[in-house]
Amino acid sequence: MVSPYSQFRPSFRCSRRSFLKGCGMVAAALGLSSEMVPSLVEAAASNTRPSVIWLHFQECTGCSEGLLRASHPDLASLILDIISLDYHETVMAAAGRQAEEALKSALEKGRGRYICVVEGGIPTKDGGIYCKIAGKTALELLHEVAGPAAAVIAIGTCASYGGIQAAHPNPTGAKGVGDILEGVPVVNVPGCPPNPISFLGTVLHYLTFKRLPECDALGRPLFAYGRKIHDHCERRPHFDEGRFAERFGDEGHKSGFCLYKVGCKGPSTYSNCPAVRFNDAGVWPVYTGHGCVGCTEPGFWDTMTPFYERLPDVPIPGDRGIVSSAEGAGKTVLGVTAAAMAVHAAVGIGKRLVKGSSKEKKGE
Numbered sequence: 001m002v003s004p005y006s007q008f009r010p011s012f013r014c015s016r017r018s019f020l021k022g023c024g025m026v027a028a029a030l031g032l033s034s035e036m037v038p039s040l041v042e043a044a045a046s047n048t049r050p051s052v053i054w055l056h057f058q059e060c061t062g063c064s065e066g067l068l069r070a071s072h073p074d075l076a077s078l079i080l081d082i083i084s085l086d087y088h089e090t091v092m093a094a095a096g097r098q099a100e101e102a103l104k105s106a107l108e109k110g111r112g113r114y115i116c117v118v119e120g121g122i123p124t125k126d127g128g129i130y131c132k133i134a135g136k137t138a139l140e141l142l143h144e145v146a147g148p149a150a151a152v153i154a155i156g157t158c159a160s161y162g163g164i165q166a167a168h169p170n171p172t173g174a175k176g177v178g179d180i181l182e183g184v185p186v187v188n189v190p191g192c193p194p195n196p197i198s199f200l201g202t203v204l205h206y207l208t209f210k211r212l213p214e215c216d217a218l219g220r221p222l223f224a225y226g227r228k229i230h231d232h233c234e235r236r237p238h239f240d241e242g243r244f245a246e247r248f249g250d251e252g253h254k255s256g257f258c259l260y261k262v263g264c265k266g267p268s269t270y271s272n273c274p275a276v277r278f279n280d281a282g283v284w285p286v287y288t289g290h291g292c293v294g295c296t297e298p299g300f301w302d303t304m305t306p307f308y309e310r311l312p313d314v315p316i317p318g319d320r321g322i323v324s325s326a327e328g329a330g331k332t333v334l335g336v337t338a339a340a341m342a343v344h345a346a347v348g349i350g351k352r353l354v355k356g357s358s359k360e361k362k363g364e
Contacts, residue, residue, distance in 0.1 A: 036208075049081075050207065051114035053106050053145055054088040057131050057138040058165045058174055059120030063156035064090050066193035083115070083203060089133075100134050107145065115203070116149035118142065118177050121158040121165040125173030142180060151212055152177060152186045155199055157295055160188035160219070167301035176298075178219050187212050188219040192295035197276050198224040218298060220270070229266035229292050233274045235259065242317040253289060260316065263308040264291030271296040 054064075068091065085091070086106035087099070094102050106114065120138075123130040128139035136144070146152045154160045154177040165174035178186045189198050202221055205213040213221040230236065238244070238258040245253035245262050253262070260267065269292050273284045286292055294304035 049084040050150075050203075051086050051106055051110035052083045052088075052117055053086060053103065053110075053114055053149075054117045054119065055138075055141060055145060056089050056133075057118065057120030057122050057142075057159070058172070059156065059158045059163070061090055061119070063119045063159075063191075063193040064088070067155075067196050067199060082200075082207070086110070086114075103145075107148070111148045113150050115206070116146045116152045118146065118152065118154050118159040119156055121162040121174035121176065122180055123165070123172035123174050124180070125171070130172040139180070142177065146177070146181055146184055149184060151206060152181065152184055153199070153202060154178065154186060154188045154190075154219075156194060157190040157192050157300070160190040161298040163192070164301050166299065185212055186219055187215060187221060189224070190220060190296040191271065194296070195224070195272065195276050195278060198272065216270070220296070224272045224276075225270045225296060227270065227272070229269045229271055229273055229286075233266055233286060235286060240317060244316075248289075256289075259286060259289075259291040260314065261310050262291055263293075263306070263310060265294035265297075265300075265304050265307075265311060266292040267314045268304075268311055269294040269297055 056064075087103045089099065092099060092102065120131075122128070122138045122142055124139060128137035131138040133141060157163045158165060158174075159177050161176040162170070162174040162179075165172060166176075176188070178188060187202055189202055191198070198221070201223060202213060205211075205221070205223075213223055215221055216225060218225075230239075233239075235256065235258045238256070239260060243252065243255075243257040245257045245259055247253070248262055253259075258264070264286065266286065273292070274286070277284045277287070291307075293307050294300040297303065
């Protein structure tokens with residue numbers, strides 16, 4: 001029997017070992033069993049790479065940088081080998097007229113089959129004049145490219161929800177892709193920037209299962225944004241015990257205590273950051289001592305600020321903490337149990353005494 005792992009395309013720039021490792025990472029992120037890894041490998045190794053047209057609008061290019069500069073040396077190569085990146089203004093060699101011809105060719109050849117990736121918010125005020133490329137507004141380009149696409153992936157918080165451009169007072173009327181397009185499936189992969197694994201997982205899910213991953217009400221794939229950061233943060237035990245950093249640099253901060261009181265927005269933010277993390281060092285903001293700013297949430301520039309003030313209405317444990325309370329409850333339970341056993345023993349002794357007395361009266 002031929003192993004499915006031997007079928008990967010030899011033209012991959014990454015090694016076979018790194019290729020399999022990357023697919024394993026994605027399988028873990030998607031919550032799939034190891035039995036599904038061969039299917040991911042087969043999809044990733046297909047000679048038919050999906051055409052991807054990558055659009056840039058109001059953004060800082062940080063999402064592309066995060067993707068292409070992933071610390072795992074082969075992750076970026078793996079992504080670029082799985083897809084056929086036919087248009088990307090930042091990394092393509094062509095410029096000017098040649099770039100526009102490449103876009104036109106990609107649109108014509110892959111119509112109805114390509115994936116459109118959008119990075120950056122889309123200005124809508126005054127006809128969208130605040131962002132133009134080759135004489136066309138971002139609005140025009142979005143409808144022209146995303147309309148005929150098989151699927152649309154909005155990468156980063158700007159493309160997903162408008163980002164910092166949409167913060168109050170939003171002078172350009174910036175919006176996310178999903179707020180503009182109708183009748184086209186859109187998956188939001190928010191973050192500033194998002195983890196490359198979240199993007200790669202979305203693409204591989206689409207290639208493997210021929211459909212986009214299941215999403216929440218905000219269009220985010222559940223495999224990456226289905227849990228609150230607070231629920232699987234490594235500092236959660238300190239929160240439960242009421243151990244907090246009161247200010248940056250204090251003993252609690254140095255000891256790795258919970259960062260809620262210095263502004264961490266983990267209790268209101270959905271993302272896989274604590275589980276997947278960034279870079280080979282396995283770090284993410286909270287691990288390094290900086291609270292989460294909620295960058296995967298819509299309008300976080302308005303709703304999560306000031307960043308260094310705690311969220312209201314988050315119930316925190318009392319002075320004794322959950323574990324201490326549990327210990328107290330355990331002692332209480334043991335005390336009640338011991339008392340019950342004593343009562344039971346006393347009742348038993350009483351019964352025996354009564355029974356003995358009855359026998360004496362009968363002359364036994």
